[in-house]
Structure formats: structure tokens, C-alpha cells
Amino acid sequence: MALAQRQDYRDHIAMLATSTGMKYVRGHGLFDDDMSVFKAPGQFSFYNIFSHIDNLLANNMLPLLELSFVPEWLASTNSTFFAHYKGRTSPPNDYNAWQDLHFNLGRAIVARYGEALASEFYFEVW
Numbered sequence: 115m116a117l118a119q120r121q122d123y124r125d126h127i128a129m130l131a132t133s134t135g136m137k138y139v140r141g142h143g144l145f146d147d148d149m150s151v152f153k154a155p156g157q158f159s160f161y162n163i164f165s166h167i168d169n170l171l172a173n174n175m176l177p178l179l180e181l182s183f184v185p186e187w188l189a190s191t192n193s194t195f196f197a198h199y200k201g202r203t204s205p206p207n208d209y210n211a212w213q214d215l216h217f218n219l220g221r222a223i224v225a226r227y228g229e230a231l232a233s234e235f236y237f238e239v240w
Contacts (some may be wrong), residue, residue, distance in 0.1 A: 115141045118146040118166040131173035138236060139170055140178040143201070145185050145215065152187050156214060160222045167227070167235075181216060182240035188212060 117123050118141065130136050141163075145151055149162045167177050183201045188211055191204035206212035224232045 115143045115146065115162070115166060118169070119162060124169050125173065126172055128173050129159060131190060136175065138176050138178045140180060140238070141166060142155070142180050143183065143199075144179055144181060146201070147186050151215070152185055155211070157220075158215060158218050160219060163219070164226060165224075167223075171227075176234055176236070178236040178238060180238040180240070182238070184212065 118127075127139065130139075143149065144163060151158050151160065151163070153159050170177050184206050186202065186206065188206045188208065189202045189204045190207040193204045194200040194202055209235075223235065227235075
């Protein structure tokens, strides 16, 4: 997902939209540390996620958001895979905080995009 903030990625999204008619783009790593979602316990910033979704919408595309790897602050171990990517493979250390993160993201998406549009988004839950 962090790559979705790059202009070259956004340019490629625009090319895909016009040349293929592709409707959905899957976002991997939604809660990764480089997405800067966590501010403090119970406080989240969805700015980078919204920036990605806004870009898709501007290109008549919709998101498929993957709810998978936990951020470092919520990881129960240091277990990761891939040297560069470092997807955290451990379960959350606090399932209530994990639930709170998802609940707040869902609420923020509906608040920003409206229930009708948000209901067209897909979510992949691991």
C-alpha cells in the first residue's frame, strides 16, 4: 500500500483505468508500519489509506482492501517474512485493539465516502 503513494504508481493506475477498464485494485499491506495508521492507543490516521482510495475513485476504480498483517505495535512476536517487506506473521497481541483498528477504519470509510459507495468496496480478511 505504501507504494500507492508514489506518483509513478498513480500514473500506472491511470493508464490501467483508461486502457483496460479494470474496476478494482487490491491493496496489500493496509496496516503496515509505513502506512502510518497508528498514532496512539485508540487513535488512528487513515490519511494514506484515503489518499489511495481517492486516487482510485478519481480513476473510476474501487479498492479491494486487504486486512491482513498487523503493525509492529500490535504484533505478538517479531516474526516476519521477506527481508525487505517484513510482513508481520504473528497474531495480534491484543484482539480488542485489533478489533478497534478495523472498526475505526470501517467507520471512517463510511463517514468519508458514504454508505452507498463504501458498500461497493471489497475487503479481503486474513
